[in-house]
Amino acid sequence: MKTFVYEYLAASVKNEESGGRMRWYPWHSADYRYNHILNVVNLAETIAEREGADIDVARVAALFHDIAKLDADQEVHAEEGARVAREYLESHGEFPESFVDQVCKAVEDHSYQGDLSRLSKEAQSLIEADMLDKVGANGTALMLLRMGYEARTHMAAAEMVDRVLERGKDASSRVQSETAQDIAHRRLKRVKWFREWLEEEVPEMDAEPSGSPRGGRH
Template structure:
């Protein structure tokens, strides 16, 4: 399955016209998207094991959740991902129909923005993992890469890391599982520490209050 998803993402970029939609952004590369997917698989499985969810359902849904991210518009990538996952699962192996249906439903709805208390435990695990991957080291690295694309200097680094923290802090309020909250706390603490490290070692960097 991993090889299929990786190859699908690579083909999605290669097939784009005119250099690709937002291709110059690092998060539009097949390499980044596949890395994000693997991170979400690991996080979602971790949460699922701690919370008593169906780990197999969660892992497969996580693996396919962004498979169409590079070829479909944001508004429909979840539904397209569910379609691709269903086609794969129904033609590669003898998976029970109930398993396929559950996996595809989670993928189709993983962009849900409402309360996670209102969704199934398995979907909760996936959505929380998707949030968590954006608020730790991965999100920080992407924000720093963005500095170069926006012609910023390294003196803006603390401000950009602050954005990661604030966005992560806001997004973490959606997380409801005990394991997810613990992981969010750990990640936000490290982002805060990194911002403080930057300010400590680069004397002229802006010292703006904001970290909680």
Template structure:
């Protein structure tokens, strides 16, 4: 991605790159919620944010920082990575002299990005971050992530397909923005086609 296309101000780009390096330091390994997931959410946020007229500076920072406490949650050190990540992110931004009102906006977007628990996103930037995070679970990337997770946790194909039915196929109806809904519809169709195909192959159909 050409960041200058979305963020023309060089000082803002420098802040984003510094934040990227700070966020990257929280991820010791890759996986379904590794830093590659963060980068994809970041890219989606900028594309959706531009279409929806969002504050791309707030959105970019929130996207890069939204999962920094995920490794802590996975290790059992915190209960809610969104709430803890919001606290860490706000401290980091304030330490750079970032305006408190903007730091609070970034923190709110991070705290509200999980679709499975509150708080409800109040700002456009928070809604877009939540949408982008959900979009990364649908479509080709979403399929790859489900089976990556299954491999990490010893889950078989049938269990993986149940996960699609119980969670992934419901995500398209949980989008907040019109742009995300359009993307989700396309990714959802691809996911449904994949599930139908793999079930036929499981049954041995020619």
């Protein structure tokens, strides 16, 4: 399955005349998207196991959740991903119909923005895992990488880390399982430490974009 997912992502980029949707940012490349998927698989497994969800359903749904991310519009990539997952599962092996339905429903629901308690535990595990991968060390590294692609200097690092903190706070307010809340708390704490470390060692890090220091800093 992993090979199929990676090859599908790579083909999605290769087949685009423009080089793939937003490929000029590395996190919209096949390699980044596949790495994100694997991160979400690991997180979804952890959440599903601790919260009593079906681990196999959560794992497979996580593997397919962003398979259509590079060749479908954002608004419909979840539905398209569910379609690809169903085609694959129904043509490879002898998976029970109920298993296929659960996986595809979780993939289809992973972009849901409402109350997560309305969804299956497997879909909830997937959504929480998807949000959590964007915070913490991975999210911070990607935000710092983004500075270079936006031709910004390292002095914007604190601002970029603040974006990770805001994203983490949003995720913390939305996740519902105790496992996801615990992971979010630990990841946010580490990002806060890194933000404080930057300010402590680089006095001008918290300066205004123009370069002039804020009042009270000198």
